[in-house]
Amino acid sequence: MTVSRRGLLAATAAMPVLMRVQDAVAQGIAPRRGGTLTTILTPEPPVLQIGVNNQGPTLVIGSKMFQSLLSFSPTLEPIPVLAKSWTISPDGREYVFTLQENVKFHDGHPMTADDVIFSIMKFHTELAPRARAIFALIESATATDPLTVRLVLKQPFQPFLLMFDASACAIVPKHLFDGQDYRTAPAVQRPVGTGPFRFAEWQRGNYVRLERFADYWKPGQPYLDQIIYRVVPDSQSRRLAIETGQAQLTQTNDIEPFDVPALRAKPNLEVSVKGWEYFSPVSWIELNHRVKPLDDIRVRQAISMAIDRNFIAQRLWFGIGKPATNPVASTTRFHDASIKVAPHDVKAAAALLDAAGHRPNAQGVRFTLKHLVLPYGEIWSRLGEYLKQSLRQVGIALELESTDAGSWARRIGAWEYETSINFVYQFGDPTLGVERTYVTSNIQKVTFTNTGGYSNPKVDELFNTARNAADPKDRQTAFSAVQKILCEEVPQVWLMEMAFPTIHDKKLCNVITTGLGVHTSFDDVFLTA
Amino acid sequence: MKDFWRRYRRNKGAVVGLAVLLLVMLMAATAPLLFPGSPWDMASAPFMPPGEMGMLLGTDSLGRDVAAGIAHGARISLLVGAVSTAAALLVGVSLGAVAGYLGGFADDAVMRFTEFFQTIPSFVLAILLVAIFTPSIGSVVFAIAVVSWPPVARVVRAEFLSLRGREFVQAAEVLGKSRISIVLTDILPNALSPIVVLSSLMVATAILLESALSFLGLGDPNLMTWGFLIGSGRSVIRLAWWMSVFPGIAIFLTVLSLNLVGEGLSDALNPRLARQRSGAA
Numbered sequence: 001m002t003v004s005r006r007g008l009l010a011a012t013a014a015m016p017v018l019m020r021v022q023d024a025v026a027q028g029i030a031p032r033r034g035g036t037l038t039t040i041l042t043p044e045p046p047v048l049q050i051g052v053n054n055q056g057p058t059l060v061i062g063s064k065m066f067q068s069l070l071s072f073s074p075t076l077e078p079i080p081v082l083a084k085s086w087t088i089s090p091d092g093r094e095y096v097f098t099l100q101e102n103v104k105f106h107d108g109h110p111m112t113a114d115d116v117i118f119s120i121m122k123f124h125t126e127l128a129p130r131a132r133a134i135f136a137l138i139e140s141a142t143a144t145d146p147l148t149v150r151l152v153l154k155q156p157f158q159p160f161l162l163m164f165d166a167s168a169c170a171i172v173p174k175h176l177f178d179g180q181d182y183r184t185a186p187a188v189q190r191p192v193g194t195g196p197f198r199f200a201e202w203q204r205g206n207y208v209r210l211e212r213f214a215d216y217w218k219p220g221q222p223y224l225d226q227i228i229y230r231v232v233p234d235s236q237s238r239r240l241a242i243e244t245g246q247a248q249l250t251q252t253n254d255i256e257p258f259d260v261p262a263l264r265a266k267p268n269l270e271v272s273v274k275g276w277e278y279f280s281p282v283s284w285i286e287l288n289h290r291v292k293p294l295d296d297i298r299v300r301q302a303i304s305m306a307i308d309r310n311f312i313a314q315r316l317w318f319g320i321g322k323p324a325t326n327p328v329a330s331t332t333r334f335h336d337a338s339i340k341v342a343p344h345d346v347k348a349a350a351a352l353l354d355a356a357g358h359r360p361n362a363q364g365v366r367f368t369l370k371h372l373v374l375p376y377g378e379i380w381s382r383l384g385e386y387l388k389q390s391l392r393q394v395g396i397a398l399e400l401e402s403t404d405a406g407s408w409a410r411r412i413g414a415w416e417y418e419t420s421i422n423f424v425y426q427f428g429d430p431t432l433g434v435e436r437t438y439v440t441s442n443i444q445k446v447t448f449t450n451t452g453g454y455s456n457p458k459v460d461e462l463f464n465t466a467r468n469a470a471d472p473k474d475r476q477t478a479f480s481a482v483q484k485i486l487c488e489e490v491p492q493v494w495l496m497e498m499a500f501p502t503i504h505d506k507k508l509c510n511v512i513t514t515g516l517g518v519h520t521s522f523d524d525v526f527l528t529a
Numbered sequence: 530m531k532d533f534w535r536r537y538r539r540n541k542g543a544v545v546g547l548a549v550l551l552l553v554m555l556m557a558a559t560a561p562l563l564f565p566g567s568p569w570d571m572a573s574a575p576f577m578p579p580g581e582m583g584m585l586l587g588t589d590s591l592g593r594d595v596a597a598g599i600a601h602g603a604r605i606s607l608l609v610g611a612v613s614t615a616a617a618l619l620v621g622v623s624l625g626a627v628a629g630y631l632g633g634f635a636d637d638a639v640m641r642f643t644e645f646f647q648t649i650p651s652f653v654l655a656i657l658l659v660a661i662f663t664p665s666i667g668s669v670v671f672a673i674a675v676v677s678w679p680p681v682a683r684v685v686r687a688e689f690l691s692l693r694g695r696e697f698v699q700a701a702e703v704l705g706k707s708r709i710s711i712v713l714t715d716i717l718p719n720a721l722s723p724i725v726v727l728s729s730l731m732v733a734t735a736i737l738l739e740s741a742l743s744f745l746g747l748g749d750p751n752l753m754t755w756g757f758l759i760g761s762g763r764s765v766i767r768l769a770w771w772m773s774v775f776p777g778i779a780i781f782l783t784v785l786s787l788n789l790v791g792e793g794l795s796d797a798l799n800p801r802l803a804r805q806r807s808g809a810a
Contacts, residue, residue, distance in 0.1 A: 235764070258590070258765050315575050315591065373750060378764055381746065386591055388751075389569050400750035402664050 031223050035527035037508065039249040040238055041208065041229035048199065048208065049188040050170040051127045056252055059167045061229050063519045064210055065106070066170035066193035069097055069116070070161060072515045074277045076333055076428045078161050079514060081521075082111070082171055082194065092156030092470035099147040103217040105173045106198040113143030118174035120151070127182055134163050134432075156470035159333075159429035165278065166195075167519050168427070196222035196523035205231060216523065223526035235259070242269065248505040248527070251518040257318045257379060260501050270506050273320055273499035275517015280329035280433075283423035285387065285493035289453040291418045293367060298356040300490040305342050305349040306394040307387065313496055316382055320501050324494035327486050328434055331497070331515075332426045334466075334479040341487050341494065349394045358395070366395035372412075372420040375405050380421060383495075413447040423498060424448050428515075430479055435463045438482075438491055454491035536797040543793020549786035553779075557603035564597035568753040572597070579771050587771040589762065595772060599779050602755045606783070609670055609739045609754075610732040616674035617735075618728055621681025626712055628682065629689025640686070643679045651676035655738060659747045666749045669742055673735045684727055688720035722798035726791050733787035740780055755780050 041061055047053050050062040069083035078086075083097040103111040121141050124131035139154045153160065163169055171194060176187040191199050194217070197210035208229040212222055230247065232238045232254075239259045241247040243266065255263065264271045285303065293299045309323035328335040342348070358366040369391075373384040381402075388398040398419070403411065411417050426433030436442050440455040459482055466478035502518055504511050510524045511517075537543060556563070571592040572584070579587040579595075586595040628639035646654075655672040662668035692698060693716065701711045736755075742748055743756025744763070755776040762772025 256764060258768060262768070378746075378761065381750070382590060382761070384750065385569060389567075389571060389591075392567075402746065402750045404660070 031509070031524070031526040032528055033220075033223050033526070034225055035223075037224050037227045037249060037522075037525070037527065038247050039227065039229055039251070040232050040241060040247050040254050042232060042238065042252075042254055044205065044231045047188055048191050048202070049172075050166065051124050051172065052183055052188050054128055054130075054167070059519050060251060061208060061210070062170065062191070062193075063166045063195070063516075064197040064227060064522055065191050065195040065199060066166050066172070067195050067521055068166040068169045068171055069099075069164040071165055071520055072162070072278050072428065074274065074331075074515045076162070076277060076331075076515055078164075081166075082116075083164070086161075092158065093153045095151045095153070095160065096144075097149045097151075099149065100217055101147065103194050104215045105194055106192045106213055107173070107176070108215070109173060109175060111171065111173075111194050112146040113149045114146075115174045116149050116171055117141045117143055118178060119171045120169060123172050123177060123182060124169050128168075130427075131163065131169060134160070155468060157467075158470060158472060158475060159431050162278075162428045162432060165516060165519075166521070167278075167516065195521050197224075197227055197521075200226070207231060218523055222521075222523040224522070227522065239263070242503055245505065248508050249511065249518075250501075250503045252500050253377075255501055255503055256377075257316075257320045257501070260318055260320055260503075263501075263503055268506055270504055270511075272502045272512055275502055275512035275515065275519075276499055277331040277515035278428050278519075279425040279516075280331045280428070281423045281425050281498045282324050282327065282329050283421060283495045283498055284324070284327075285495065286412065286417070286420045286422040287452050287492055288415060288418055289455075289491070290415065291369070293356065293358065294369075294418070296356050297489055298352045299358070300493065301342060302349040302352040302356070302394060303391065303396065304490045304493045305345045305352070306390050306396070307493065307495065308344045308390065309495055310344070312383065312386065316379060316386060317496065317498075321496045321499040324497050326483050327438070327492070327494055328430050328479065328483055329426050329497045332433070333429050334476055336476075336480040336483050339480065339483045339487050341490065346393055353394060353396075360395045364395055365397045368397040368399060370401055370418040371398045372401050372403060372408060372417045374421040375403055375408050383421060409447045412451050413445055415445065415451060415453070421495075422448075422451075422492075430482075431463070431467045435467065438486065439463050452492055454489075456485065456489065456491075459485055533797050537793050540789075540793045540796045542789045543796065546786040546789025546793065549782055550790055553603055553783050553786070554607065556600050557607050560597075560600035560604055564594065564600050566597075568597040568601035569593060570597075576765075576769050578769075579775075586775045587769065589758075589769070589772050590765060595758065595775055598753050598758050599755065599776055601753050602758060602776065603779065603783075605666075605752050605754045606736050606739060606756075606780075609666070609673065610735040613670045613673035613677065613735045613739075614728050614731045616670065617677035617731060618681055618724070620674065621678035622685050622717075622724065624678070625682040625685025626689055626717070629686035630693055630708070630712055630716065632690075632693075636686070639682070643682045646676070647679045652738070652741065655742060656745065656747060659742055664742075664747045664749055666752060669739055669748060672742070673738050676738070677731055677735060681724070681727060681731070684723050685720060688723060689716055692716045692719055722795075725798065726795040729787055729791035729794055733784045733791070736780065736787075737784055 041057050043057060045053055045055060045058040048058060048062055050058060050066050067081050069081060071079045071081050073079055082100055082103060084100050086095060086097045088095055099113060105111055120135055125135045137153050137155065137157050138151055140152045142150050144150050173192050176192055177185050196213055196216045198213045200209040200211040202208045209226060211226045212224065216222060232241060235256050238250060238254045242250045260271060263269055287294045287300060289295050313319065313321055313323050325340045353366055360366050371384055371387065374380040384400050388400060391398050412420060424433060437450055438454055439450060439460050442450040443453055462478045462482040466475045469475045502512055507528045509526055509528060514520050572594040573582050573588045573592050575588060575590050575592040577584050577588040579585065584594055588594055624639050628636045655676050658672035658675060659668050698711060698715055701715050739754060740756030743754045744760040746760060748754050748757050758776035759773045762769065766773055
């Protein structure tokens with residue numbers, strides 16, 4: 001086992017972060033034991049086992065029952081969770097994690113390095129495409145002793161640590177899954193993890209109840225006795241629940257943006273849009289480059305300049321989220337704040353379209369494009385209507401098409417669209433969450449790949465350099481260069497850095513302490529009297 | 530004609546209904562003059578209450594003028610009502626005429642076919658049809674027509690059954706007139722009054738159906754309709770009541786006026802029934 005100087009630095013650097021977070025969160029109020037947190041889960045997930053299902057609601061509730069080696073601060077610094085410390089070799093290929101002692105699964109079995117290796121190499125590698133792509137870089141995984149895991153990579157991969165959050169690599173008990181079909185194993189129905197709360201009961205269509213795990217590895221924690229996740233399908237009922245105090249916490253899409261201003265005004269409620277730094281979704285107008293004239297850079301630039309991003313963020317989303325400035329979210333690593341898309345300018349947009357040879361006809365229309373409205377709720381319909389009006393001002397007629405969620409995903413995946421709206425999580429690093437939308441090698445007939453068909457060898461090369469470089473400085477250089485090219489060529493028209501309101505009773509403390517917000521274990525969350 | 534108007538006029542409600550309906554039609558016809566430009570244009574700041582900044586009925590979440598939306602929406606709502614009713618009449622009258630005039634096996638076949646449609650809840654069927662054919666003005670009209678024709682077929686069949694045995698029809702048959710000419714020139718004109726009354730009510734139902742579909746987000750996304758206005762205002766009703774209340778009033782008045790007109794037509798076309806009713810009252 002080689003402990004390099006840099007590795008030691010990384011390990012010690014993690015400690016102050018932990019202290020800072022803990023200090024900041026307590027806000028001088030002594031944590032109080034006891035109490036039930038009632039919150040909301042929408043939509044109801046099919047299963048609660050992270051890995052078998054990795055959709056939003058499963059991650060929200062699953063992160064209370066499952067933990068991973070690390071978590072991440074709002075600036076995406078690693079925070080130790082099940083890994084007490086870790087070292088990285090100078091060549092960036094060897095990662096050694098030292099695990100916490102006395103960690104038990106909810107069934108009483110101790111958690112060891114074997115469980116960690118099983119979770120990484122087998123469980124998530126088989127179940128989750130995102131984990132599979134990255135864990136494929138692991139050359140060997142060995143347990144040098146029951147509390148030490150040594151991972152050797154085939155090549156340096158600087159964003160590697162970002163994969164060890166509970167939402168990406170929850171540690172599952174090997175003894176309950178090994179040798180079985182992971183999707184149908186009995187443990188999927190009664191999840192068993194190492195988290196501060198364990199599964200108690202699930203009345204389908206009604207609620208899921210989690211109870212305090214007495215043998216949790218942090219002494220004295222968690223503070224709450226239980227958490228009840230109620231399934232409330234109607235958004236106005238959810239708003240009423242938080243307003244009347246029947247629920248003390250709402251998250252993700254529970255509350256519609258237009259309801260937020262009224263809830264902000266309530267003296268007993270706290271509204272925060274923090275805690276999404278790890279995911280940092282950026283929304284954009286998805287352009288299909290195979291459709292003329294969207295293959296023309298000038299046309300794409302004109303579309304981008306015709307849109308008032310401030311209006312979208314302020315009027316449509318009521319300030320929940322902010323205008324996107326470039327393809328990398330400002331909360332994601334390697335975002336270059338000096339590189340920005342051209343500002344809102346209707347005249348310049350019209351001039352670009354003139355230059356591209358698209359003259360307006362008698363009705364003032366230069367050309368017509370179809371727009372597949374994102375069927376994720378009403379606000380996206382409003383966005384479609386807004387885009388239609390904005391683009392009409394520069395002479396582009398947008399014809400709206402409505403569809404259902406299944407057909408939307410199918411049509412985007414099959415390239416059967418002209419324009420639409422899309423957004424993906426960035427997972428803290430452009431290599432993990434941005435690259436996939438722009439590189440030639442990822443032009444696939446699969447949703448959330450480079451479905452637009454943009455291809456630029458220079459961009460491919462820069463993303464590749466950034467992916468393989470071990471030094472963050474080299475990566476920054478490549479990412480800055482790629483952001484510059486993308487902002488000039490506008491392969492997709494970025495609209496907004498999305499955020500989701502977390503609304504909670506002021507009596508509930510420590511809700512958002514990390515860059516994962518409500519997707520953390522809640523072992524330090526408590527209710528004041 | 531004068532006689533008809535005299536009888537129609539006796540029903541005060543019907544006169545009011547006609548006046549309201551004419552006003553709505555006038556509004557639809559003059560919408561491009563009253564509110565030039567597209568109703569989708571952002572005319573003012575979002576969520577302006579009625580009366581502020583020159584917005585008579587307020588603005589919606591994108592700053593669009595609700596009054597312009599209602600005026601332009603009247604065109605679509607009336608158009609959908611009229612076209613889908615015409616389509617439903619075409620199908621319903623033809624099938625009903627065939628069943629009622631021919632009788633026997635043809636009657637059985639057509640009526641079982643009609644019952645097949647009547648047993649399916651009409652609104653659910655309409656939603657299904659629009660969802661399958663993707664929402665557009667064409668698919669909405671088609672869906673409304675498909676769910677609206679069965680009552681027409683039944684009414685027409687009943688009329689034809691009672692008329693085909695009458696002396697004037699027998700006389701026409703003896704004269705050697707062709708079946709098609711008997712149906713079109715002898716029976717149909719005499720069966721017209723219930724069809725006229727029914728169709729005025731069908732227009733009202735069609736407007737309601739279209740609004741309900743738009744409310745659920747199944748309307749044509751490129752057209753401003755009353756149902757769309759209510760649907761988009763529903764979620765922010767606590768923030769901006771005017772967004773759903775005014776289009777709601779527009780639908781209410783139009784549908785009510787169509788019903789009143791239908792009743793007036795019924796009175797005017799069946800003077801004996803009307804007299805009995807007023808005599809009893």
